[in-house]
Amino acid sequence: MFKPTKILCLTALLCLALSQITTAQQDPQYTQYMYNTQIVNPAYAGSRGSLSIGLLGRTQWMNLEGTPETGTLSVNSPVGRYKDMGLGLSIVYDKIGPATESNLVMDWSYKIYLSNTTRLAFGLKAGLDMLNVDYSKLNIFDPGDPYFQTTIYNKLQPQMGAGLYLYSEKFYAGLSVPNFLNSKHFDEDSLNNMNVENIAVERLHYFFITGYVFDLNRNLKFKPTSLVKYVSGAPLQWDIAANFMFSEKFVLGASYRWSASYSALMGFQISRGFFAGLAYDYQSTNIQQYSNGSYEVFLRFEIFNRSDRIITPRFF
Numbered sequence: 001m002f003k004p005t006k007i008l009c010l011t012a013l014l015c016l017a018l019s020q021i022t023t024a025q026q027d028p029q030y031t032q033y034m035y036n037t038q039i040v041n042p043a044y045a046g047s048r049g050s051l052s053i054g055l056l057g058r059t060q061w062m063n064l065e066g067t068p069e070t071g072t073l074s075v076n077s078p079v080g081r082y083k084d085m086g087l088g089l090s091i092v093y094d095k096i097g098p099a100t101e102s103n104l105v106m107d108w109s110y111k112i113y114l115s116n117t118t119r120l121a122f123g124l125k126a127g128l129d130m131l132n133v134d135y136s137k138l139n140i141f142d143p144g145d146p147y148f149q150t151t152i153y154n155k156l157q158p159q160m161g162a163g164l165y166l167y168s169e170k171f172y173a174g175l176s177v178p179n180f181l182n183s184k185h186f187d188e189d190s191l192n193n194m195n196v197e198n199i200a201v202e203r204l205h206y207f208f209i210t211g212y213v214f215d216l217n218r219n220l221k222f223k224p225t226s227l228v229k230y231v232s233g234a235p236l237q238w239d240i241a242a243n244f245m246f247s248e249k250f251v252l253g254a255s256y257r258w259s260a261s262y263s264a265l266m267g268f269q270i271s272r273g274f275f276a277g278l279a280y281d282y283q284s285t286n287i288q289q290y291s292n293g294s295y296e297v298f299l300r301f302e303i304f305n306r307s308d309r310i311i312t313p314r315f316f
Contacts, residue, residue: 027205028070028094031263031279032298034225038074039090040207041176042107043123043165046078046086051303061291066097085110098137103129105159118168125161172316173210206230213315221245223315273302
């Protein structure tokens with residue numbers, strides 16, 4: 001068992017690392033982030049106490065040519081004699097215009113008990129990121145423009161991240177950076193030593209997520225959640241959501257992304273091990289004049305051991 005002083009030291013060291021590594025290209029955004037936490041925070045791996053498989057598909061700004069399309073797969077499970085570790089696999093595929101980016105990472109977590117019901121998990125993420133950019137898919141005004149002559153093909157970059165995840169039966173909060181490495185996908189040398197930089201850079205993304213589950217009565221639960229994402233060179237993104245679960249089966253909620261969109265959320269706990277979620281975003285910016293909003297689908301499959309004592313589905 002860790003002593004409180006050791007817990008504080010480990011927490012301080014990770015928070016210092018998160019704050020000191022400084023720098024943009026944005027990672028994908030998710031409306032159902034409360035169910036897709038492992039993608040951005042490796043410390044979440046194993047926290048559900050079962051083999052958990054999550055699938056998410058998102059199409060953003062429908063009817064716009066080159067619209068962002070994102071797909072994720074996450075698999076995680078507790079391991080070890082006391083289930084104090086978690087292992088997971090995360091895959092993200094993101095396409096926007098002529099660019100497609102994919103990453104494959106392994107997630108590892110270790111949890112310590114702060115009390116009988118509260119746990120603090122530390123997580124690490126490591127893997128590879130692959131980028132492809134095909135400028136021939138663009139309608140370029142000047143086909144001879146040197147900025148669009150260098151096609152990127154299967155450009156590989158390492159990815160390494162870390163996170164903290166504090167949780168109990170009703171509360172959770174997480175802080176993470178999915179990738180510490182600033183990756184330059186191409187530079188001036190690729191443009192025949194021109195003096196003008198043409199660089200695509202992966203910036204550090206900082207994520208903070210939190211939520212709490214209130215039991216309003218025997219058949220109704222209320223869960224407010226929030227996600228804050230910061231990346232250098234881009235506006236701060238803040239999501240706030242409110243979800244209600246009825247009779248442990250049906251979820252209905254709404255979400256707001258600051259200065260960006262309003263969202264409606266719906267979910268179904270079809271069985272003990274199968275959950276399906278839907279979300280629709282209505283853009284609050286001028287882009288809504290040209291699109292039909294954004295759509296997102298989430299599926300979660302869980303396999304429980306006979307020894308697991310989970311009677312009712314956990315709401316996060």
